[in-house]
Every structure is written in C-alpha cells, then in structure tokens.
Amino acid sequence: MKRLMITFVCVLTAITSNAAEPNLINDDYAVNEAASMLIAARVQNKLIELPTSLKPRTLEDGYKIQDKIIQDIAIKQKGWKVAITSKELMTRAGVQEPISGPLFERWSYPEPHTINNGPPTLYGFEFEFAFQIAKDLPPRKQPYNREEVLAAVGSLHLAIEPVGSRYIQGPVKSGIAQFAADHGGNYGFVYGPSISNWQSINLSKITVTGYFNNKKIGQESGVNVMGDPVNSLIWLTNHLPQRGHYLKAGQWVTTGAVVGPVSAKPPVKVRGDFGPLGNVHVNFEG
Secondary structure (H helix, E strand, O other): OHHHHHHHHHHHHHHHHOOOOOOOOOOOOHHHHHHHHHHHHHHHHHOOOOOHHHOOHHHHHEEEEEEEHHHEEEEEEEEEEEEEEOOHHHHHHHHOOEEEEEEEEEEEEOOOOOOOOOOOOEEEEEEEEEEEEEEEEOOOOOOOOOHHHHHHHEEEEEEEEEOOOEEEHEEEEEEHHHHHHOHHHHHOOEEEHHHHOOHHOOOHHHHHEEEOOOEEEEEHHHHOOOHHHHHHHHHHHHHHHHHHHOEEOOEEEEEEEEEEEEOOOOOOEEEEHHHHHHHEEEOOOO
C-alpha cells in the first residue's frame, strides 16, 4: 500500500509540474483544434501529443477544451467524474479543489463488464462510490447544501472507473491543465446495482478493498474522498454552474477514488470489495 501511495503522489506531483506556466491558449481556434484532436484520440483509442501552441497552461483553459469536447463529441453525456479528491493530493497537486470531467454513454457499462480494447489509453483502475441524480440541480446564486443535494439523488452505486490518458507522455508529464482537458483522466465507467437504504449509510466509514486476480492491491475507507464521498457530490453540484453546466436528472456522478488509481496489464480480473455493500467487477482482457 505504501508503494501504491508513493507512486500516486509522484504521478500527481508530475501532473501539476507545469501548472504555473504562462497561458498559451488565447483564441477559439486553439481551443477548437485541441478539442478536435482529443476527441479523435478518444474515439480511435490512440495516443497523441498536442502541439505546443495548443497545450493549455492554466486549469481554466483546460476546462475550456474539456467543455468544447463535451459540445462537439456527438456522444451522449452520461454524467460526471471527480478526480483528486483528498486534501493531501490537492495540496501536492497545487490546486484548491478537485478536478471534474465528463462521463459518456459509449464508455459506461453496468457490471460485470469486459474490456477488450483498453491499451494504449487505459492505464489503471479506481474504486469509487457513484450516485445517479433523480432531480435537476439548476444554477442559482446560493450554493446547494448537503440536504438539498442528497434530496436530488435517486440511487447510490458501487463503481470502478477505468482511468486513461490520450497523451503519448501519459498522465505523469502532461500537466494539470492538460489532465483537465483530457476528460479529467477518464477512460470509462462501470457501475453496480443500486444500494438499498443508502441514505442511512455513512460512506466515510465504509472500507473499500481493490483486488486484481483476487490479490489485494489497496484498501482505504470512504473518508479518503474529501472526508465523505457526499462532499465530492456537493462540490461538483456547486462547481459545474461556474462552467455553464449543472447536474441533471438521470446523470451519474462518480465521486473519486477511495482506492487507486492502480495500474494494470491485461488479462486481469478487477474487483472492488465494498464490505457490507457488496462487490463490483471488471474483466480487463486486452
């Protein structure tokens, strides 16, 4: 476990190494071209390197590219993911809050699911809690509080997020702005059945264990996600309107890694054990 955390910290430190560089995205053409390249890379499952003139150097411009991808990709959006969700990792990443990214229908599946075409862009897995939204949470002046957000939730699910990068240099060297532009590191989304009586469950106290081929590869509790995975959902609810979005009925939110990301090479059977709540599975065949 110590080795896993050291690796993860090194990844995040490197991801943010160019966050303070001057902004190079200063026109719509650059945003459009970068988004077009990343859309093609995702649809074709290939690695690319953005030309220097198209690389975002600020988080704001990373989100500009991400928003353009959402607008132009012509694939229905499934919902949202939240990344970098612990205080320690935010500090090391040099950000004040998590990173959000889109989930798309084409790469979202109920479990058990088999992945046959992961490489070269899929590099690992995260074990997470996910919510499906039952009621719109439209933009408004005052932030939504915990009770209001939970009242809009339809169901809780156990989830595994296959994480990925479309960059040749990978997520380690791409920088936080490019990480945000590239779907916030998302490759896919696999979710289990709804959990009954979820409103009475304290997710911060649920222990989650990840397994590859029945070998334990990590264990943490829900407190690893912003103190409580519900806090991640609240953050996203109030973050999205700042970018012209909002959570809509039917959308899904996967709230960030309780365990992971953990790199994997196929073939491997991936399982998340959420204690009394059950298990969720992915088969990574290639």
